Structures are given as C-alpha cells and as structure tokens.
Amino acid sequence: MATVVLRTGESQESLLKRFRKEVMKERILPTVRKKRWFTPPSELRRLKKQKAIRKARQAQRRREGRESAR
Template identity: 55%
Template sequence: MSGVRLREGESFESLLKRFRKVVAADGILQDVKKYQYYEKPSEKRKKELLAARRRMLRKMKRNEE
C-alpha cells in the first residue's frame, strides 16, 4: 500500500502531488484499470498476440532505417 507522510510545513497540495507520484510509480492505477472488467482468456491471448506483432513490426521498421 502506498502512503506518504505530511512533512513539517508542507501544504496539502504538495502532499497530494507527492502521493500521486508514488501511486503512479507503483502502477496502482494501471492495475485498477486492467482488472476493472473481466477479460476472457481468449481475448487476453488475442490482445497479447496483437501487442507482440506490433512490437515485432516496430523492431523490423527500426532495423530497416
């Protein structure tokens, strides 16, 4: 669980800003979005294969240049 402590003389805005940075660094929001809806295993496989194909095409394009 991510957390931050209020520093002496620190404003609430800067505390909130630090907390958001910690949450973003931990990847908590990405996990929440990832598990927001159930994804069937077949859909997950299709998504992974599509991502792998995109990576491969990008890599091939970089090698050509």
C-alpha cells in the same frame, strides 16, 4: 500500498502531489481498473492473443525498417 506522511511545513498540495507520484510509481490505478469488473477467462485469452499479434506486427515492421535502412 502508497503511503505518504505530512512533513513539517509541507502544504496539502505538495502532499497530494507526492501521493499521486507514489500511486503512479506503484502502478496502482491500472491494477484497480483491471480488477474493477470481472473478466471471463475466455476474454482474457482473446485479449492476450490480440496483444501478441500486435507485438508481432510491430516487431516485423521494425525488422523491415532496419533492413531497408541498410
């Protein structure tokens, strides 16, 4: 959990800015967004499969790009 303590002489704006940085660093928001609603296991499998297909296509494009550059 992201925690920040108000430093002496620190403004509320800078405290809030540090808190936001901590939240981004710990990747809290993406986790909260994923867990906001229940996702059935079948949907998770489908999304995982789509992600794998997308990554494979990107890797294929990169390989083709390297070969054509030679």
